[in-house]
Amino acid sequence: MELSSKLLERAVDEMSQLPGIGKRTALRLVLHLLRQPKSQTYRLTEALTTIKDQIKFCNTCFNISDAEICNICNNVHRNDKMICVVEDMRDVMAIESTSSYRGLYHVLGGKISPMDGIGPNDLNIEALVLRIRESQIEELIFALSPTMEGDTTNFYIFKQIQDLGIKASTIARGIAVGNELEYADEVTLGRSIVNRIPFEISLKS
Amino acid sequence: MELSSKLLERAVDEMSQLPGIGKRTALRLVLHLLRQPKSQTYRLTEALTTIKDQIKFCNTCFNISDAEICNICNNVHRNDKMICVVEDMRDVMAIESTSSYRGLYHVLGGKISPMDGIGPNDLNIEALVLRIRESQIEELIFALSPTMEGDTTNFYIFKQIQDLGIKASTIARGIAVGNELEYADEVTLGRSIVNRIPFEISLKS
Numbered sequence: 001m002e003l004s005s006k007l008l009e010r011a012v013d014e015m016s017q018l019p020g021i022g023k024r025t026a027l028r029l030v031l032h033l034l035r036q037p038k039s040q041t042y043r044l045t046e047a048l049t050t051i052k053d054q055i056k057f058c059n060t061c062f063n064i065s066d067a068e069i070c071n072i073c074n075n076v077h078r079n080d081k082m083i084c085v086v087e088d089m090r091d092v093m094a095i096e097s098t099s100s101y102r103g104l105y106h107v108l109g110g111k112i113s114p115m116d117g118i119g120p121n122d123l124n125i126e127a128l129v130l131r132i133r134e135s136q137i138e139e140l141i142f143a144l145s146p147t148m149e150g151d152t153t154n155f156y157i158f159k160q161i162q163d164l165g166i167k168a169s170t171i172a173r174g175i176a177v178g179n180e181l182e183y184a185d186e187v188t189l190g191r192s193i194v195n196r197i198p199f200e201i202s203l204k205s
Numbered sequence: 206m207e208l209s210s211k212l213l214e215r216a217v218d219e220m221s222q223l224p225g226i227g228k229r230t231a232l233r234l235v236l237h238l239l240r241q242p243k244s245q246t247y248r249l250t251e252a253l254t255t256i257k258d259q260i261k262f263c264n265t266c267f268n269i270s271d272a273e274i275c276n277i278c279n280n281v282h283r284n285d286k287m288i289c290v291v292e293d294m295r296d297v298m299a300i301e302s303t304s305s306y307r308g309l310y311h312v313l314g315g316k317i318s319p320m321d322g323i324g325p326n327d328l329n330i331e332a333l334v335l336r337i338r339e340s341q342i343e344e345l346i347f348a349l350s351p352t353m354e355g356d357t358t359n360f361y362i363f364k365q366i367q368d369l370g371i372k373a374s375t376i377a378r379g380i381a382v383g384n385e386l387e388y389a390d391e392v393t394l395g396r397s398i399v400n401r402i403p404f405e406i407s408l409k410s
Contacts, residue, residue, distance in 0.1 A: 002298075004268055004271075007255060008256060015253075017249070019234070027295065028225070030256065032223060041253055043219050044220065044223075045250035045253050049250050051215070051239070063209055065209050065210055066212060070209055088236060093207075
């Protein structure tokens with residue numbers, strides 16, 4: 001795509017670095033900004049620069065938070081004997097919106113992925129192990145995506161905590177509620193048979 | 206969507222002002238930037254601020270251009286007797302990529318749209334009429350989208366130039382090449398019958 005202006009080309013190039021934004025979409029977004037008042041561009045760039053400079057994470061669970069300790073960790077009504085391990089804050093939001101979990105979280109900040117150059121030390125794993133050692137945690141729930149990277153990360157963490165005598169579990173993997181069986185992939189369907197659950201339990205959810 | 210940080214909320218709000226970017230996508234984009242080195246955010250915001258501050262338009266056709274006169278207007282091999290009227294530079298790019306047009310352009314910067322508060326004076330229409338009066342234009346081709354706003358804009362411009370004795374045309378509207386007839390909308394199909402073209406001409410394109 002050849003553009004008639006170097007300035008425009010640079011703006012489009014930078015915009016298209018964002019995930020899911022191709023050159024065409026980037027051009028549409030930049031042209032949109034050019035049609036709007038200057039103040040809109042300034043507010044956007046200022047908000048992005050500010051959060052990048054001043055971003056803070058909860059000292060306990062590493063969720064993004066303006067306070068030292070986030071609202072969830074600070075909530076005395078939550079069960080502080082359970083920690084749910086997630087990849088990023090979007091997973092916290094997704095689980096919170098189910099209203100099915102009242103324990104705490106630990107945000108890793110990613111998954112172990114050698115392909116992308118992300119190793120255990122790039123994630124908040126050491127802090128998690130320390131947190132488990134130093135508090136009265138009874139159960140750790142792994143809620144990473146059921147991918148190769150997710151499973152690798154689960155296993156890496158599990159090895160470090162298996163001697164601490166706490167219960168470890170993963171969120172159930174199986175056929176999504178409301179989905180047609182014939183469209184399920186073979187791995188999921190196969191595992192859902194192997195890991196079948198007592199009928200009475202399935203009625204509860 | 207409730208977020209755990211005001212800073213994050215502001216960045217997501219600003220990002221979701223962009224067209225086609227909802228709150229969820231905006232959150233994904235901001236979280237992505239937070240995971241990348243600071244330099245990426247700085248390059249993006251700097252590029253956006255720079256283009257917004259320093260954007261220049263061709264003095265003749267109003268396409269975005271770093272020079273006073275753009276490459277197309279400056280090209281002596283192009284037919285300067287024809288002007289194709291388009292909404293924005295993406296339309297110039299789309300028509301250029303067909304290699305079917307060798308005339309000049311005039312970029313209006315939008316369409317007349319009372320709903321969005323865009324009137325004739327917000328567009329480069331006066332400059333177009335002046336340009337036609339002052340040069341040896343023989344044909345004006347309207348290439349706006351075939352919508353109510355596009356048709357209104359075409360008509361508004363046409364009224365101002367109809368006495369100048371130049372030829373005015375619109376790009377052909379009809380069934381897209383390769384499309385199944387049964388899926389065409391009724392208005393397009395109806396017009397394509399009324400405005401049918403001699404068979405020999407259809408063979409050429």
